Amino acid sequence: MLKEIKILADHGKQFVPDLRNQPVSARFRGRPVISEDITSEQAEKAAAMCPAGAIDRRSGATDLGRCTFCNECALMLPGVYRFTNDYRIAATRRESLVVKPGQSDQLRIDETAVRKEIRRLFRRSLKLRQVSAGGDNSCEMELGAAGNVNFDMGRYGIEFVASPRHADGIVITGPVSANMAEALEICYDATPSPKVIILVGTDAISGGLFAGSPAVKRNFIENHHIDLYLPGNPAHPLTFINGVMDLLKL
Amino acid sequence: MSSNLYTEVRNGSGPVGIREIPVLDYGRFYEEVISLLGNERYHCLTYFCYPAGPVLKFICCIADDGSGTIRILSHEKSDDGAPLRSLTESCYAMHIFEREIHENHGVKYDGHPWLKPVRYPHDRADRQNVMANYPFYEMESEELHEVGVGPIHAGVIEPGHFRFICNGEKVLHLEIQLGYQHRGIEKLFADEVDGLRRAMLAENIAGDTAVGHGLAYAQLAESLAGYMPSGSLQAERCIALELERIAVHIGDTAALCGDVAYQLGQVASEALRTVVINTTQSWCGNRFGKGLIRPGGTNFPLDEEIAGELLRNLEVVDRRFGTVTDCVYTLPSVLGRFEEIGTVTRAQAIAIGAVGMVARTCGVPRDTRATHPFQYYRQMAITPAMQENGDVLARGMLRALEVKESVKIIRRLLDEWRAGEKTSGRPRYDLSFTPDSLAISVTEGWRGEICHVAVTDGDGRPVLWRIKDPSMHNWMALALAVRNQEISDFPVCNKSFNLSYCGNDL
Numbered sequence: 001m002l003k004e005i006k007i008l009a010d011h012g013k014q015f016v017p018d019l020r021n022q023p024v025s026a027r028f029r030g031r032p033v034i035s036e037d038i039t040s041e042q043a044e045k046a047a048a049m050c051p052a053g054a055i056d057r058r059s060g061a062t063d064l065g066r067c068t069f070c071n072e073c074a075l076m077l078p079g080v081y082r083f084t085n086d087y088r089i090a091a092t093r094r095e096s097l098v099v100k101p102g103q104s105d106q107l108r109i110d111e112t113a114v115r116k117e118i119r120r121l122f123r124r125s126l127k128l129r130q131v132s133a134g135g136d137n138s139c140e141m142e143l144g145a146a147g148n149v150n151f152d153m154g155r156y157g158i159e160f161v162a163s164p165r166h167a168d169g170i171v172i173t174g175p176v177s178a179n180m181a182e183a184l185e186i187c188y189d190a191t192p193s194p195k196v197i198i199l200v201g202t203d204a205i206s207g208g209l210f211a212g213s214p215a216v217k218r219n220f221i222e223n224h225h226i227d228l229y230l231p232g233n234p235a236h237p238l239t240f241i242n243g244v245m246d247l248l249k250l
Numbered sequence: 251m252s253s254n255l256y257t258e259v260r261n262g263s264g265p266v267g268i269r270e271i272p273v274l275d276y277g278r279f280y281e282e283v284i285s286l287l288g289n290e291r292y293h294c295l296t297y298f299c300y301p302a303g304p305v306l307k308f309i310c311c312i313a314d315d316g317s318g319t320i321r322i323l324s325h326e327k328s329d330d331g332a333p334l335r336s337l338t339e340s341c342y343a344m345h346i347f348e349r350e351i352h353e354n355h356g357v358k359y360d361g362h363p364w365l366k367p368v369r370y371p372h373d374r375a376d377r378q379n380v381m382a383n384y385p386f387y388e389m390e391s392e393e394l395h396e397v398g399v400g401p402i403h404a405g406v407i408e409p410g411h412f413r414f415i416c417n418g419e420k421v422l423h424l425e426i427q428l429g430y431q432h433r434g435i436e437k438l439f440a441d442e443v444d445g446l447r448r449a450m451l452a453e454n455i456a457g458d459t460a461v462g463h464g465l466a467y468a469q470l471a472e473s474l475a476g477y478m479p480s481g482s483l484q485a486e487r488c489i490a491l492e493l494e495r496i497a498v499h500i501g502d503t504a505a506l507c508g509d510v511a512y513q514l515g516q517v518a519s520e521a522l523r524t525v526v527i528n529t530t531q532s533w534c535g536n537r538f539g540k541g542l543i544r545p546g547g548t549n550f551p552l553d554e555e556i557a558g559e560l561l562r563n564l565e566v567v568d569r570r571f572g573t574v575t576d577c578v579y580t581l582p583s584v585l586g587r588f589e590e591i592g593t594v595t596r597a598q599a600i601a602i603g604a605v606g607m608v609a610r611t612c613g614v615p616r617d618t619r620a621t622h623p624f625q626y627y628r629q630m631a632i633t634p635a636m637q638e639n640g641d642v643l644a645r646g647m648l649r650a651l652e653v654k655e656s657v658k659i660i661r662r663l664l665d666e667w668r669a670g671e672k673t674s675g676r677p678r679y680d681l682s683f684t685p686d687s688l689a690i691s692v693t694e695g696w697r698g699e700i701c702h703v704a705v706t707d708g709d710g711r712p713v714l715w716r717i718k719d720p721s722m723h724n725w726m727a728l729a730l731a732v733r734n735q736e737i738s739d740f741p742v743c744n745k746s747f748n749l750s751y752c753g754n755d756l
Contacts, residue, residue, distance in 0.1 A: 003577040007518050010570045014521040025528065027535035027550075051447040070450060070541050075549060083535075130406045134433045136752050137408055138457025138538045141501070144406045149517040150524050162404035177755075179370055179381055180409055180430045183401045209451055215372040215434030233540060234457060 014149050019241050028236070029069040029083035032062050036102030038080050046073045046081065052202070052209065056098075064089055064097040064231040065205040087236045090243025091229045097205070109228075109246045117194045118227065122168050123248050125157040128198070129167035129191060133184050134216065135174030139201040139234035143171065146237040153241045156250055164188075169196030169227070173234075175203040175210040178217035185220060196227040198244070200235045208233070255282055256321040261622040262469050264476050265687035268705060271309070271324045276334060279325040283310060287341045290600050291316040293616070295692065295701045296718045297347035299355055304328065306355060311690055311703065315621040320690055333358035336365075343603025346722055353379075369755045370429035373437065384427045386413050393417060397737060401430045408751035412740075419736050424729045431755035439715035445471065445545060445679030452702075453540050456719060456753040460536075461487075461494040462695025463717075463753075464543035466702040469624060470691035471545040474704060474712075475681035479546070480673040484625040485663045486552045489560070490530070490542055492656040492663075495696040496564075497526040499649035499656075500571055502748050506646050507578060509742040510587040515578045522567050522574070529563045532556060546678025557664055568657045575650035579643070588643035592731035592743035595640055602726045606698010608747065611648050612640040618694040625693075626663060640731075642739075645746040683710040697721060697750065719753030 016022045024030075043060030047053075050073060054066035062073075062081075073081040088106060091097045092113035099107075132140050146153045147160065161167050164187050176184060188197075199221070202208040210216050230243045255278070257271045274282065286292040295311040305326040312321045327334065336359040337344040349368050351357050356375030359365055367379050394417055401409035409430040415423040435455055442448050452467030453460040465487055472479060479487075501523040507515030527537040534542040534550040542550050578584055594604070599612035609616040617634035619627045635651035637644035683706050691702045698720030705714040728747045732740055 003573065003580075004514055006573055007514060007570075007577060010573060011518050011521060014517070014524075025532040025535070027533070028531055029535045049446075051444060051450055068450060068540075069536070070446075071535065071549060072446065129402075131402055132406075132408045132431075134431050134752070135408065136454045136457035137750065138460070138540070140406050140408060141458060142537070145520075145524070148520040148524070150521060160406050174431070175433060177430060177432050178372060179432050179755075180401065182381075183409065183430065187402055203454075209447065209454060210433045210438070213372075213434040213438055215432050215437075233454075233536075234538065236537070 015152050016150055019151065019238065019245070022238060024085050024087060024236070024238065026085060028085040028087070029071055030239070031084050031086040031089050031107060032067070032099055033082050033084055033104050034060055034062060034099060034101040035080045038101045042077055042080050046077055049073065049076055059101060061098050061100045063206070064099060065094060065229060066202060066208070067231065068202055068208060068233040087238045088242045089231050089239055090246055092227065092247065094226070094229060097229055097231060114247060115227065118196060118247065119249055121194065122196070123250070126169070126244065126248060127159055127161045127167050128169055128171050129164045129187060130160050130171045130173070131184050131187050133172060133174040133180040134177030134210065135201065135203060139173040139203070139232070142234045142237050143173070143200065143240060146240050151237045151241060153244070156245065158241070158244055164190040165192065167191050167195070169198065171198045171200055172204045172221070173200050175207040175213070175216045176218050176220060178215055181217045181220060188220070197224055198228040198230065199226055200230045200240060202231060202233045205229050205231060256323045258319045258321055259690060260319055261618070261690065261692045262473055262624045265474050265684045265689040266322065268686050268688050271322050271688070274323065274325050276325050276327070279310070279323055280335060280337065282323060283312070283337055284340045286312050286321070287343065290614070293603050293605070294343060294347065295320065295690070295699070296703055296716060297344065297351070298703070298716050299351050299357065300705065300714045302326070306357065309688065309703070311701070313622060315616065318622055320622070322688070327357070331358065333360045335360050336362035338362050338364070342601045343723070346726070367429065369432045371432055372434050381429060387423060387425050389415050389422065394422070410751045414737060416737055419738065421732045421735050421737050421740070424732050426725055426729055428725070428751060428754050431752040433752070433756065435756040436715055436717055439717070440712065445681060449544050449679070453543065455717060455756065456750045457538055457540070458498060459494065459695045459697065459700070459719070459750065459753065461490045461539040461543055462693055462700050464539070465491060465625070466691050466693045466700045468543050468545040469693065470689055470702045470704055471681055473689040473691055474683040474687065474706065476684065477546060477678070477681055479625070480675060481626070481670050482667055482672050483547060483674040485667040485670070486548065486674060487543060488626045489552070489660050489663050489667075490539055491693065491695070492660050493526060493530055494539060496567070496653050496656045497523055497530070498696045499653050500526060500567070502745065503575065503578070503646065503649055505745045505748070506642070506742065507584070509745050510584055512578065512581065512584050515574055515584070518574045519571070522571050525563050525567055529560055532559055544677035545681060547675035549677060551672065551674040552667065557668070560660070561664065564657050564660060568654065571650070571653055579647055579650065585643065587742060588646055589641060591642045591739050592735060592746060593639065593641045594727050594731050598730050599640065599727065602730070603723045604727050605723050606694065606720045607645065607648060607696070608698065608724045608727045610634055611637040611644040613638040616699070618692050618699050622692050626666070630659070630662065632659070642742055642746040683712065685710040695720065697748070698724065717756060719750050721749040721753045725749055725754060
């Protein structure tokens with residue numbers, strides 16, 4: 001008993017009180033900022049170097065759906081590319097993930113892309129079934145962390161559940177391996193409508209480094225409406241929670 | 251050093267000429283491998299084959315834990331469809347490698363008891379083998395029933411299928427079908443020309459072991475290029491590897507407590523894991539250490555500020571986690587769920603070729619930091635933490651001991667790092683590789699021994715990258731552990747191993 005009291009005393013208060021404005025370390029790489037003065041040579045050079053193929057050859061814009069946040073562009077062209085530690089990088093449209101040169105505002109989800117029933121039905125309670133389809137276990141662990149004692153997204157009624165029958169939607173991680181494609185379809189079909197689809201991490205959004213692999217089969221992603229994109233490699237728990245809160249307008 | 255039977259190398263030593271490795275006839279190869287593996291100081295790091303002109307070339311790397319050397323043996327086989335005599339018959343630990351060779355290249359084996367698919371790779375030899383027709387072991391009896399779990403599990407974890415044969419609540423047999431996570435990593439490696447992309451692929455093999463696999467790749471690339479990393483870089487890499495070990499072990503302790511409804515242990519450990527991974531994030535911007543390990547140098551050299559934060563946080567984590575584990579592992583209600591549950595015997599661990607944590611919980615001191623030291627461990631004497639009982643409790647307690655050890659190791663590394671010159675340098679993505687050669691790299695990730703092997707062609711282009719995660723050996727340990735256990739103890743057994751699905755499926 002005394003030991004337990006000691007643990008509790010040491011533990012103190014661990015929960016993050018304000019999930020919207022929790023500071024993270026300076027080096028954390030979130031939303032990039034690209035100089036509006038980027039030259040076409042610089043854009044070309046960055047695009048040729050970018051290991052994820054996330055940078056547009058002509059404009060130098062960065063697609064967060066492909067970006068692995070490796071920081072190599074910022075190291076190669078300091079002053080042109082820079083990563084802020086802003087973790088609020090969710091989007092409701094795929095094209096909104098492209099950060100253009102000179103764009104320095106926070107990313108906001110496009111409200112017009114949010115289906116009305118999502119907020120009407122799920123605002124007070126959103127239960128999700130997670131499906132890892134070739135995920136490397138880092139996004140999965142961050143999603144687990146989103147419900148832990150620090151981030152505690154359960155306070156908003158957002159939770160992962162075991163059965164798709166109990167879920168209001170699915171959260172996909174990984175590039176969707178061909179060997180997992182059928183199980184993903186079955187899980188989605190087993191979830192009652194209306195339901196949401198959320199993609200977490202670069203692998204899920206674009207295939208990431210595995211986009212060209214013959215072992216990946218992305219038909220499911222291509223054939224369904226995606227409600228929310230949450231970039232990262234892996235996506236930070238705060239990216240996930242803030243993105244879902246924006247979707248639900250919490 | 252070489253004999254007429256094998257070529258001998260050390261972990262991370264330079265590449266060996268592929269033509270210098272003696273090619274044995276299969277009978278001689280068979281005898282030699284069986285005679286070595288009959289002695290527990292030897293175990294197989296990796297065994298694979300690849301097409302080399304008109305023949306399939308087989309390479310077997312056997313670690314000698316006594317002398318710290320690695321023996322490379324080889325044989326060749328023409329594509330005549332004739333079967334080979336299975337090594338698995340005499341040495342069960344080879345089962346997984348022969349299954350892989352069979353699945354990838356269609357090589358037939360005589361006498362293999364369990365020649366089943368490993369991961370259903372996209373380029374498998376037999377396309378008739380599909381996930382849906384996996385040949386599960388069956389027992390005919392009206393008193394038995396089967397329980398199928400997965401690929402999608404109740405928790406937020408990776409996919410895999412577990413098929414139990416039960417008598418009432420008691421598990422008689424568990425078979426684990428993997429492959430759902432297959433992303434074709436080895437093929438992507440082989441086709442990739444960009445050194446940066448390869449480094450990134452390596453840290454995405456298993457995201458929970460980004461440092462372990464990232465380092466195995468970096469070390470391999472450096473070995474192929476004959477490049478020696480500086481002392482400070484080696485020390486920094488070892489610090490990162492130990493941080494990864496601490497973070498995962500604490501997270502696993504949280505999961506174990508959660509599974510037996512001991513909430514205090516769970517939440518206290520979760521919070522401590524957060525402290526550790528946030529320290530990694532302060533260092534390199536990523537909670538899993540992605541981006542930190544690169545060949546030739548690093549983008550995030552350690553500095554005094556980060557080193558100070560690291561020491562301060564470790565002090566707190568060490569003390570608080572010590573209090574938590576003292577409590578967890580003396581609490582009768584927890585011990586009742588951990589003690590003598592999911593036992594793997596020493597004999598079983600040796601038989602299946604268990605490595606890393608699983609071996610060390612069964613009294614088998616396999617730790618490549620001690621036996622095949624790499625990076626800065628070469629200049630340190632590592633004494634692996636050990637447990638003997640091979641049960642869930644042993645796997646839990648080993649984590650507690652290893653966290654303590656890793657904290658000490660990091661402190662020593664930081665002392666050395668502070669005393670030495672800071673010459674970590676920038677990454678090198680353009681390292682040119684020695685032609686016609688083979689190199690081996692072994693690291694000790696938190697699960698155990700990670701082994702990467704590469705072979706280059708006459709122009710120094712890699713024609714083959716071969717990746718082995720410790721889970722390849724250890725999944726069989728989980729299957730054995732749950733025999734004769736209550737099926738309700740499966741989750742806690744599974745958590746106690748925490749093996750990698752994507753590390754196996756590649």
